[in-house]
Amino acid sequence: MVDVLLADDEAMVRAGVRAILARDPGIEVVAEAADGYEAFEAVRRLRPAVALLDIQMPGLDGITAASRIHRELPGTAVIMLTTFGEDEFIERALREGASGFLLKADDPRELLAGVHAVAAGGAYLSPRVAARVIAGLRGGRTGHGTAPGRPMERLTARENDVLALLGAGLSNAEIAARLSLVEGTVKAHVSAILGKLGARNRVEAAIAAHQAGLVGERSADRPADRPLDRP
Template sequence: MLVADDEALVRAGVCAILARDPGIEVVAEAADGFEAVEAVRRHRPEVALLDIQMPGLDGIAAAARIHRELPGTAAVMLTTFGEDDFIADALRAGASGFLLKADDPRELLGGVHAVASGGAYLSPKVAARVIGGLRSGGMTGPGPSRQRLEQLTGREHDVLALLGAGLSNAEIAGRLRLVEGTVKAHVSAVFGKLGVRNRVEAALAAWQAGLVGHDR
């Protein structure tokens, strides 16, 4: 994976935490967004961990470029900031995860693994902000229209609900007793029919549609 932060001490600390996990290998580091995008082009890591505020090209702009040009790499935002506008901007940029530097190191490791396996991950503090924003209608706008939801097949509804729970393709396959390739096809169909760009937006759409996150 890639670690990008303009503060060398922060990069060193993050890399030290990641090094505790034998299942994670840091293949590159970057001090700004431009370096991060170039490192992703060169190394094609599964995950790019990006600080939001970096010189030159900031983390959100780098995430958008990676999502557009190098979709095989999932972007995860790591920042000291938790304001709603940063969260919303990161999700719109195509980020698959959002972590705060104040989080427990276990959240960092868990988030990286979740995203690397094809899932989406929001730290608990960020998830609470997102849910609060959805309840107030002030963060991500209206949910998927009834017409879009009606386009989904029954199986695609099932997949959307499990996306909303943050499950990876492999986990969804196990839950629904499908092969992973079939799940991948269903996920692509859900994205297209709902007009969402990534798993986090799909998860939010599931919440807004009442498929998860409510007392049902």
């Protein structure tokens, strides 16, 4: 069961999101919050697997709350669920440690898939958000991740394989199955990759993989529905 904290200052929005999550018997909303402070305290108290945060909330905004959760309570993965899909918000959220970014206008199935993906240790961007991120990479507009070159040269061949699959949006368990490794070994590789690249989280590492062209090279048979890999 994936425990979820839902934070949004609009009660009707929370009700709608809760109804979508209730469709999945593997997801349970364990708490709700109307502002960022409430959200952080609920995460600190309950330690849910996933926190769904709106960006614009009174008191503490969602991105600042995401940053605090990422620093102080890293066992909880954060997904930003918002109306605002501007590049500035996406970049700030990913920079501050969010593992996923979804728009409220997205297909409800994206929400369910995103919750399961980040709970399993993966990263998840809805197709529309992924398209903006990839377009930003191609246009050189984003500062996330690590540019191709020297940092990539510090990775071992196996770490490059893991990074390519991470860039395709696979979870640790899926990477382990693909490479015939145990999940603990994949976790160790991911930690080493983040350290060598100077990436703060899996999303930044995934973006670095796209920048370096690793995803197309090593993950040609990746699942087609992974939004981080959609152009």
